[in-house]
Amino acid sequence: MATHRVHPETAVLTRGFDPRLSVGAARPPVYRTSTYVFSSPEAAERAFAVALGKVQPDELETGDLIYARLSHPNAEIVEDQLVPLEPGAQAAAVFNSGMAAISTVLLALLHPGDAIVYTIPLYGGTYHLIQRVIIPLGIEARPVEAGDTRGLKRAIEETENLRLVFIETPANPTLVMTDIGAAAAALRSHSEPPLLAVDNTLLGPTFQHPLAHGADLVLYSATKFLGGFSDLLAGVVMAADAELVVRMRRLRALLGNILQADECWILDSRLSTVSLRMNRQSKNAQRIATRLADHPAIKRVYYPSLFADPEQCRIRDAQTDFPGSLMTLEFKGGKPAAFDFLRRLTIARNAVSLGGVESLACHPATTTHSELSAEELAQAGINEAMVRVSVGTEHWRDLLEDFLNALKP
Numbered sequence: 001m002a003t004h005r006v007h008p009e010t011a012v013l014t015r016g017f018d019p020r021l022s023v024g025a026a027r028p029p030v031y032r033t034s035t036y037v038f039s040s041p042e043a044a045e046r047a048f049a050v051a052l053g054k055v056q057p058d059e060l061e062t063g064d065l066i067y068a069r070l071s072h073p074n075a076e077i078v079e080d081q082l083v084p085l086e087p088g089a090q091a092a093a094v095f096n097s098g099m100a101a102i103s104t105v106l107l108a109l110l111h112p113g114d115a116i117v118y119t120i121p122l123y124g125g126t127y128h129l130i131q132r133v134i135i136p137l138g139i140e141a142r143p144v145e146a147g148d149t150r151g152l153k154r155a156i157e158e159t160e161n162l163r164l165v166f167i168e169t170p171a172n173p174t175l176v177m178t179d180i181g182a183a184a185a186a187l188r189s190h191s192e193p194p195l196l197a198v199d200n201t202l203l204g205p206t207f208q209h210p211l212a213h214g215a216d217l218v219l220y221s222a223t224k225f226l227g228g229f230s231d232l233l234a235g236v237v238m239a240a241d242a243e244l245v246v247r248m249r250r251l252r253a254l255l256g257n258i259l260q261a262d263e264c265w266i267l268d269s270r271l272s273t274v275s276l277r278m279n280r281q282s283k284n285a286q287r288i289a290t291r292l293a294d295h296p297a298i299k300r301v302y303y304p305s306l307f308a309d310p311e312q313c314r315i316r317d318a319q320t321d322f323p324g325s326l327m328t329l330e331f332k333g334g335k336p337a338a339f340d341f342l343r344r345l346t347i348a349r350n351a352v353s354l355g356g357v358e359s360l361a362c363h364p365a366t367t368t369h370s371e372l373s374a375e376e377l378a379q380a381g382i383n384e385a386m387v388r389v390s391v392g393t394e395h396w397r398d399l400l401e402d403f404l405n406a407l408k409p
Helices: 008-014 041-051 073-085 098-109 124-137 149-158 180-188 242-255 261-292 310-319 334-344 374-380 396-406
Strands: 091-095 115-120 140-145 162-168 195-199 217-221 235-239 298-302 326-331 360-362 386-390
Touching (some): 008 261, 073 091, 091 098, 098 162, 098 195, 098 217, 098 242, 124 140, 180 195, 261 298, 261 396, 334 396
Parallel strands (some): 162 195
Antiparallel strands (some): 091 235, 360 386
16 A cells, blocks of 8 residues: 555555455455454453453554454455545445444434434435334434425524434435535534434435535445445445444444445445446436436426526535436326336336446335325425436437337327
8 A cells, every 4th residue: 555645546446455464365355254263362352342342442453353243354444445435534334235324323323312303305214214213212303305404404403402413415316405514514503513424325425525514424325336236235334533433333243234245345346436437327317317308208307417496506516526327307297107118118227226337217106215105205305207217337328219219109
């Protein structure tokens, strides 16, 4: 590893792994083992004392590995190589799904009597977690519409015992953006500032950097763009304060939801191409969205470069670099037209998830957000005429032709 400061594209290929510790292997091998041998009883005692927080490790002490549920070499390698992708991050923790990462953060930071403020819409699984697990624990949960900066500031100011603000931006599937910097500033006005967590899955880590705008924690479903090939489940939490990540790792050890060695190895192998893939996908999506915006069968294309609202344009320009690869199409013909479109696609596939190199399309109201009631869907701005599209790395002209053919009456 170079001793001088290097760019993220270099760091992701060079930090966190020493070939001398792996018989000269140029890239990390898979360490598939459940337990680790100690050099002495004293070393075992020390390892457990550090792991349980009974003693603080020395500045350069890495700590012996104990058991793969706590940590393992492949987790440590991929965590170290994730850090440079998120400006401002000091540490990362990996989990066996995006929902595992979100669940661990909420359970680690919230206790009975506390309160959370969150933006809507959220990914359906996150919303369901808050409604079915967090609220029954005796935790107040206050929703605020995505993009409502004044409403978010008011909720932060008025909510008693506030411990966490959870933002998903852009929102899934409406792509409404929430001002991260404004939320962070409002939180700093508290005598004991609550924490700000941002689900950055839809634009990160390439086009949006929440920690640079004042967030404390950034979360990812690494199943999406970080993994990039729709062949693994993974979640990531990164933080500007390494101690926050230590808290997540300790709860992760109890819950047993660490990402296992094989998946860590796969995820690590994808990190160097995240920026390449996301830039190709964003360029494809922007070209397609622009051409579909005036199609007679489409009522509206939800896509960041097509924002008309001045406040949304302000937020977009302040905290994002490029518009990304997600768009939502709203059809004039309602649900029947949306279903016909999905049926007629031949290149893009009718499937949930997003961020893979292949293009995917789904009907949020009946799939990813089907847990929401009609009232909740309306409040979130989701209707049955919408189809969410995750644009892949195929040639954009082929995709556009596929969409135009699917739109023919």
